[in-house]
Amino acid sequence: xxxxxxxxxxxxxxxxxxxxxxxxxxxxxxxxxxxxxxxxxxxxxxxxxxxxxxxxxxxxxxxxxxxxxxxxxxxxxxxxxxxxxxxxxxxxxxxxxxxxxxxxxxxxxxxxxxxxxxxxxxxxxxxxxxxxxxxxxxxxxxxxxxxxxxxxxxxxxxxxxxxxxxxxxxxxxxxxxxxxxxxxxxxxxxxxxxxxxxxxxxxxxxxxxxxxxxxxxxxxxxxx
Amino acid sequence: xxxxxxxxxxxxxxxxxxxxxxxxxxxxxxxxxxxxxxxxxxxxxxxxxxxxxxxxxxxxxxxxxxxxxxxxxxxxxxxxxxxxxxxxxxxxxxxxxxxxxxxxxxxxxxxxxxxxxxxxxxxxxxxxxxxxxxxxxxxxxxxxxxxxxxxxxxxxxxxxxxxxxxxxxxxxxxxxxxxxxxxxxxxxxxxxxxxxxxxxxxxxxxxxxxxxxxxxxxxxxxxx
Numbered sequence: 001x002x003x004x005x006x007x008x009x010x011x012x013x014x015x016x017x018x019x020x021x022x023x024x025x026x027x028x029x030x031x032x033x034x035x036x037x038x039x040x041x042x043x044x045x046x047x048x049x050x051x052x053x054x055x056x057x058x059x060x061x062x063x064x065x066x067x068x069x070x071x072x073x074x075x076x077x078x079x080x081x082x083x084x085x086x087x088x089x090x091x092x093x094x095x096x097x098x099x100x101x102x103x104x105x106x107x108x109x110x111x112x113x114x115x116x117x118x119x120x121x122x123x124x125x126x127x128x129x130x131x132x133x134x135x136x137x138x139x140x141x142x143x144x145x146x147x148x149x150x151x152x153x154x155x156x157x158x159x160x161x162x163x164x165x166x167x168x169x170x171x172x173x174x175x176x177x178x179x180x181x182x183x184x185x186x187x188x189x190x191x192x193x194x195x196x197x198x199x200x201x202x203x204x205x206x207x208x209x210x211x212x213x214x215x216x217x218x219x220x221x222x223x224x
Numbered sequence: 225x226x227x228x229x230x231x232x233x234x235x236x237x238x239x240x241x242x243x244x245x246x247x248x249x250x251x252x253x254x255x256x257x258x259x260x261x262x263x264x265x266x267x268x269x270x271x272x273x274x275x276x277x278x279x280x281x282x283x284x285x286x287x288x289x290x291x292x293x294x295x296x297x298x299x300x301x302x303x304x305x306x307x308x309x310x311x312x313x314x315x316x317x318x319x320x321x322x323x324x325x326x327x328x329x330x331x332x333x334x335x336x337x338x339x340x341x342x343x344x345x346x347x348x349x350x351x352x353x354x355x356x357x358x359x360x361x362x363x364x365x366x367x368x369x370x371x372x373x374x375x376x377x378x379x380x381x382x383x384x385x386x387x388x389x390x391x392x393x394x395x396x397x398x399x400x401x402x403x404x405x406x407x408x409x410x411x412x413x414x415x416x417x418x419x420x421x422x423x424x425x426x427x428x429x430x431x432x433x434x435x436x437x438x439x440x441x442x443x444x445x446x447x448x
Contacts, residue, residue: 008232041264041355041384042376072356072386076379099386101325101356129383130354131265132296132325151375151398152266155300159353160265162296162323174375180404182431207406 016137019105023112023140030117032066033222034125036139038163039147040156041129044173046077047206048147048215049124050084055209056216059085063223066115068108068125072099077126089114093128102133105140122223131160143222145169150178154188161195169200171215176205240361243329247336247364254341256290257446258349260363262387263371264380265353268397270301271430272371272439273348274308279433280440283309287447290339292332292349296323301350313338317352326357329364346447355384367446369393374402378412385419393424395439400429 027034039045049067058065066087069078078090091111093100100107108125115123125141127134135144146167148156151174157164164170170192178185185203192199202218204211251258263269273291282289290311293302302314315335317324324331332349339347349365351358359368370391372380375398381388388394394416402409409427416423426442428435 040266040353041380042373071383074382076382099356099360101354128356129264130325130356132323132352132354136323149266149375151373151401156265158298158300159295177375177401177404180401 013136016105019109020138020140023105023109026112026117027123027140027142030120032117032120032123033143033224034123034139034141035143035145035219035222036125036127036134036141037145037147038127038131038134038167039129040131040149040152043129043147043149043152044206045126045129045147046080048171048173048204048212049126050080051206051209052212052216052219053081053084053086055212056219063220064119064121065219065223066117066120066123068111068115068123070103070107070126070128072101072128087116087120101128101130102137103127103139104137108139122219131156131163135163135166143168145171147171147173148188149174150181150183150185150188154184154191157188157191157195164192164199165196167196167199169202169218170196172201172203173206175203175210176208237360240329243333244362244364247329247333250336250341251347251364251366254344256341256344256347257367257448258347258363258365259367259369259443259446260349260351260358260365261369261371262351262355262358262391263353264355264373264376267353267371267373267376268430269350269353269371270304272395272397272428272436273350274304275430275433275436276440276443277305277308277310279436280443287444288343288345289443289447290341290344290347292335292339292347294327294331294350294352296325296352311340311344325352325354326361327351327363328361332363346443355380355387359387359390367392369395371395371397372412373398374405374407374409374412378408378415381412381415381419388416388423389420391420391423393426393442394420396425396427397430399427399434400432 056062069090280286368391
């Protein structure tokens with residue numbers, strides 16, 4: 001059974017890579033850059049986006065940014081972001097299965113017709129909250145960014161190395177809580193460097209706004 | 225492609241159910257009760273176990289409790305628990321694939337020979353940190369328990385309903401942080417009741433010990 005399963009997985013990843021390339025071609029044709037934003041559930045992706053898009057003036061004279069929201073069920077996050085008047089489309093991963101734990105290239109592809117790609121500088125894809133499978137499925141993005149909350153503990157890079165290696169930028173979020181946690185930031189960064197030496201990291205608090213300037217600068221550069 | 229994929233998924237779940245029944249028969253023969261403990265990454269499962277097993281005197285005259293640790297990679301959690309002198313075995317989900325995001329019945333089965341089931345009252349299976357797929361794979365357990373951290377936000381039951389429905393007990397952890405968060409506990413519990421009306425919930429802080437008495441009582445009853 002195991003060999004069959006590995007073959008099925010390889011076939012799935014091959015098919016995914018093909019569709020990811022098609023997405024990528026569409027993104028390039030439209031002149032839109034794409035960020036795949038990943039994290040564990042509750043690390044603060046949506047709040048970070050809310051605060052950053054408002055700060056950047058997206059939908060209000062700033063860079064033209066759209067969002068593709070991936071969730072197993074519901075439209076809670078899309079509803080939160082829609083109030084910013086940026087184009088938002090929701091993809092739910094539950095049809096046909098108990099719920100996929102990640103976005104794949106085909107799910108992203110199915111949502112593209114609902115987005116005005118030609119009129120966007122940047123598309124942010126908010127992936128399903130999960131530190132394993134999202135790292136294995138490219139969706140045609142230019143950049144992979146992850147959010148790690150300090151409430152999750154210092155050991156997470158060692159326990160989910162593929163995710164921490166897959167990203168070019170790690171946003172260390174909720175740093176406003178550091179005084180109330182037993183979290184050792186130096187040890188987290190040491191563990192991060194063990195699995196992805198020198199990866200860019202930004203310390204942020206979506207709640208207080210600390211560090212959001214640097215993250216918004218990064219988004220501005222990514223938007224081209 | 226979609227229909228093929230659904231069939232493959234159904235085959236995988238069928239095979240899983242068969243092996244889960246075999247595990248269950250082995251657990252019953254050995255007279256050991258089994259708890260499948262699930263959560264998002266960093267919700268505090270391992271710290272909860274460390275504190276609860278010490279408090280229960282497991283490995284020191286209390287109920288005889290063993291632990292099966294599921295992680296994509298590494299033995300960090302198993303190493304932490306081994307210091308309590310309880311039987312601990314580690315299952316890594318990464319061989320043969322980039323890393324499975326959940327334990328399945330076969331992975332659990334592969335680890336059983338390493339555990340002294342006949343000399344245990346209770347086996348706690350700490351699943352991979354993930355709010356999606358672990359809920360879909362029974363492993364032969366008697367009870368499914370999840371840990372939800374208050375740092376993850378009030379919306380999680382609505383976003384990951386299968387997980388919150390699959391469990392008979394929800395441990396709401398890290399309540400010592402409530403004064404420092406914008407987390408609305410009443411709204412979380414309202415959302416929890418929306419997807420799993422009346423499910424037992426215990427408010428706990430692994431860090432301060434608050435609420436651990438009730439959770440340890442639950443474990444004592446589960447151990448029989």
